[in-house]
Amino acid sequence: xxxxxxxxxxxxxxxxxxxxxxxxxxxxxxxxxxxxxxxxxxxxxxxxxxxxxxxxxxxxxxxxxxxxxxxxxxxxxxxxxxxxxxxxxxxxxxxxxxxxxxxxxxxxxxxxxxxxxxxxxxxxxxxxxxxxxxxx
Numbered sequence: 001x002x003x004x005x006x007x008x009x010x011x012x013x014x015x016x017x018x019x020x021x022x023x024x025x026x027x028x029x030x031x032x033x034x035x036x037x038x039x040x041x042x043x044x045x046x047x048x049x050x051x052x053x054x055x056x057x058x059x060x061x062x063x064x065x066x067x068x069x070x071x072x073x074x075x076x077x078x079x080x081x082x083x084x085x086x087x088x089x090x091x092x093x094x095x096x097x098x099x100x101x102x103x104x105x106x107x108x109x110x111x112x113x114x115x116x117x118x119x120x121x122x123x124x125x126x127x128x129x130x131x132x133x134x135x136x
Contacts, residue, residue, distance in 0.1 A: 021090045021091070022090075023088050023090055024088070024090070024091065025086055025087070025088045026059060026061060026086065026087050027061070027062075027084070027085070027087075028060045028061040028062060028066075028084075029041075029059075029060050029083060029084055030057050030058070030081050030082070030083065030085055031057065031060040031081070031082070032056070032058075033054070033056040033058050034053075034054060035050075035054075036058055036066045041082075042054075042081060042082055044082055047081050047082065050081070051078045051081060055074075056074075057074065057077035057081065059085070059087055066096070067087075067096050067097060067098045068095075068097040068098070069097070069098055069100050069103075070097050070099070071100055072100050072115065076103065076114070080103070080105055080114065083106070084105070084106040085103060085106070086111055087100050087102070087103055087104075088101050088104070089101045089102070100115070101117070102116045103115040103116070
């Protein structure tokens with residue numbers, strides 16, 4: 001049915017999918033890179049001045065390790081500064097970067113989704129159609 005070439009292509013696709021790294025979950029807090037590299041926690045109650053000065057935010061884990069979150073906008077990260085967060089994504093091979101699939105923020109005892117590519121895509125679709133309805 002597939003032929004030799006078709007079967008080979010199908011096998012290659014399946015092997016590639018099987019080798020794709022599995023998503024993992026990390027818990028920590030969003031901190032400014034300058035604070036983290038100096039071994040400090042960003043000053044609580046000074047978020048606004050720090051956000052104005054800090055250019056890069058990272059995920060800081062309880063063990064002191066940290067990771068860049070390159071596909072999350074700076075504004076999203078700044079909004080969650082000093083808060084407990086969980087990140088679901090894939091660690092980029094050979095780097096300290098996590099490609100995020102989902103950002104969760106702790107609210108009480110629950111984790112609530114604050115960002116995902118799907119949420120961003122849905123919002124973009126809503127904004128593109130915004131204001132284009134009929135006037136009555």
